[in-house]
Amino acid sequence: MGLFDKIKKTFDRLSEGLTKTRDTFVSKLRAVLFAGRKIDAALLAEIEEILITSDVGVSTSEKLIERLKVRVRDEKLEDASVITEILKQEIQALLATSPSAANDATFGIDAANKPHVIMVIGVNGVGKTTTIGKLAHNYKAAGKKVLIGAADTFRAAANEQLEVWASRAGVDIIQQQQGADPAAVAYDTLKAAVSRGVDVVIIDTAGRLHNKQGLMQELEKIGRVMKKIKADVPNDIFLVLDATTGQNALQQAREFTKVAPITGLILTKLDGTAKGGAVLAIADALSMPVRYIGVGEKIDDLQVFSPSTFVEALFEERATVHESAS
């Protein structure tokens, strides 16, 4: 398969995954934007509604509208149909890009700096364990030797759940009994990884609400303890966000990054009816990039996030909207 085919395949699958997002978004826009309509306050209010109902949040929506207004004025725009184009540009400008975006797409790592350690964090029920299964599968498929550390020692049967995913992905797992110190599990995992010459280490952590101080400090400790073996780890800390989550997502990002500096977001459950607009609010306030998206429960339902593809897919049908409307 050529590179082009690969890119196309990724694009198609992302589009597929985003169909729901796009459908609702575009059908709403279709209703809002008919050619020939003038840009007025009512139109902007309708756009604001679309943004807010996608969980973008009031502040970020207002900010986007404000930029739209400025550009409408400066560029002397009159026809409403150009608004999607501008909105698209503004949203894309808002989305942060990760410095390691190139590696994300190929599941590559810095070969000179092994093992590459990924820690996965988030509140309860967002899909951390499932995401880890998918990540492991992808790294394995990219020819990497993967080791998973089961540092969710709290939740009932968390070990068993992760075990199933590890065996599906065909990778090894390090675990201890329920109730063990998660930092010790992470430490053991990294130690084993070094001695076994592992390429990628993925540490699962227990779901925790970000306002629980003790649990947040536990997370900090996991990172701290692993540094005793290798100073620059974890190389990536992924905060997993549920696309159905509303404005609390921003609070989650804010609090988690204090104890475990987040290098990227993974937005899960995008195959449902929720739009995941909260990542825009997070990008706006904290400039955190989205790295991957989860679009299903199967092991290959993880897609690389690319801001341009995301926005493109979001507005893909704009042309048809325009045509059918005129």
Next chain:
Amino acid sequence: MFESLSDKLEEALKRIRGQAKITEENVTEALTEVRRALLDADVNFNVVKKFIDDVKEKSLGIEVKGNLLPGQLMIKLIHDELVALMGTSKADIAQAPQAPTIVMVAGLQGSGKTTFCAKLAFSLKKKGRQPLLVACDIYRPAAIDQLRTLGQSMSLPVFSKDGAKPLEIANEALQYAKKFGRDIVIVDTAGRLTIDEEMMQEVADLKDSLKPHEILFVCDAMTGQDAVNTAKAFDDRLSVTGVVLTKLDGDTRGGAALSIRAVTGKPIKYVGIGEKVDALEPFFPERIASRILGMGDILTLVEKAQQQIDEKDAEKLEEKLRKNQFTFEDFLEQLRMIKKMGSLRDLLGMLPGMDKALRGVQIDEKAFARVEAMVLSMTKEERSQPKLLNGSRRKRIAAGSGTSVQDVNRLIKQFEDMQKMMKNMTKGKMASMFGGQTPQFPTSSRRP
């Protein structure tokens, strides 16, 4: 975590002061703030719209009288409206005329169904019932193990069957319950997306076959605008009898509760407030209304306190507070009482305005132990007369408690602050806060 809505409302309604009535002109700005607060709390866009229109209509012509501030009046009106919309508290499970009663639990992935099932079983067990948990989530890896482990921890039976379909499992579980005298069957189902037709059909079939007496829709309290779509889809398909709101121990303002209530009209029966099996509470409309408005959760706190604090002790304390005789001895007693009530941060977070005050503040739960050690290292005289605590005494206390002089200094400073705070609180404010007609807001304490 949020700037308090009451602060903003006071600001927006400043101009009304001195005017006799709330009018269309003077209320618009205030309502913009309310709208924003509700949207920030994740209440659905359309629900907010309708709510604001209703409040506006009701607020017009309200007379501003007495020493009430317009902002307080507005908050009270909004709060009351929210409470009314939220319905009444109904934390009961329908009872089958003939045992077993069947409860089915459904919702999206990761909403907390399995944990809720365990909590419900635990609370029913405490009431003397004989619950049977049924593991029908055959899809998520280890979901059955999870329920089994939870069941084991509560010494409750969990019915499961490898390789069987949910329908088969549930029906056999029913037979099991009848045979072994389990009077309530709680059926855990897999998480599913509303657009997954196959899975929605599966749970609909399960419902048709089991004819549950109670069908509970479990929803994550952090859910955003999509809550209405999801709740409606589940309700359309299953005619749910009640809603469970989970993860309310987080700092989400839980606007989803209002959205779900508005689109389904179904009662919210329980709220999940922690990961342990006893972390389940009935739903109280007033509390969630306060929370959505960012007013803290004073009622929950009061209730928790009531559970732990002996009436007589409370009276004694009040007396002391009035006379400003609060000592380290009382402080220690209070600490121990608070420790019984749960996490300090949770408790403080429930106080109006505290959410904001606590933003970014690190609360070290272990500090309790250190504080206790320090107070215990004081002599009786020192505890009752903190003024005695000079430099050399502080040094001795530090050495005795294994802390530093700085720690001791900090404690004494905190104690003095607390004394001041209590002095303020007792100046007629406590009474109205707990039993009065008018809610007290954090802003009022800043007024001269």
